[in-house]
Amino acid sequence: MATIGINALHVAIGELTKGVADGRGETRLSSQVKVYLVYCYASYPNPWCAAFLSWCLGQAARMSGYQLPVFRTASTIDLGIFANHQALVLMGTDDSEPGDFYVLALDVDNPQTDFHCGIVKQKLNGSQFLGIEGNHDYKVATVTRDASKLLVFRLRESA
Numbered sequence: 001m002a003t004i005g006i007n008a009l010h011v012a013i014g015e016l017t018k019g020v021a022d023g024r025g026e027t028r029l030s031s032q033v034k035v036y037l038v039y040c041y042a043s044y045p046n047p048w049c050a051a052f053l054s055w056c057l058g059q060a061a062r063m064s065g066y067q068l069p070v071f072r073t074a075s076t077i078d079l080g081i082f083a084n085h086q087a088l089v090l091m092g093t094d095d096s097e098p099g100d101f102y103v104l105a106l107d108v109d110n111p112q113t114d115f116h117c118g119i120v121k122q123k124l125n126g127s128q129f130l131g132i133e134g135n136h137d138y139k140v141a142t143v144t145r146d147a148s149k150l151l152v153f154r155l156r157e158s159a
Contacts, residue, residue, distance in 0.1 A: 052134025
């Protein structure tokens with residue numbers, strides 16, 4: 001297990017516990033969503049799942065004493081492209097571990113589909129796991145995902 005991934009998971013769990021949302025859901029902590037976006041040089045309102053993941057990884061890198069393993073981005077597509085070149089890619093396997101992160105297309109048959117991303121929280125049965133995602137129903141939320149339908153990445157660490 002990668003230290004930075006586990007630290008990013010702890011950061012994500014902290015944000016989940018706070019009940020962070022962007023103001024359209026039941027909880028109103030949009031100022032924290034703005035923090036994620038500003039961290040990635042993006043403005044509010046914007047889709048923020050990748051900004052949330054980038055912010056969690058950035059906080060984890062700082063806590064771990066590592067260089068930032070991914071660049072700051074609010075774009076899930078850019079995050080996936082970067083990770084595909086810089087991280088160990090675990091495509092369509094049940095090898096995901098807590099602290100890995102993932103990218104998925106919400107409708108793979110639609111070329112105009114939206115993309116989404118998150119961090120693996122807990123293994124379930126087979127290729128199933130619980131993930132933590134930003135901007136899931138406009139909040140930080142726990143979601144069940146199937147790793148066989150995603151791109152799952154494990155970070156390489158560099159001090």
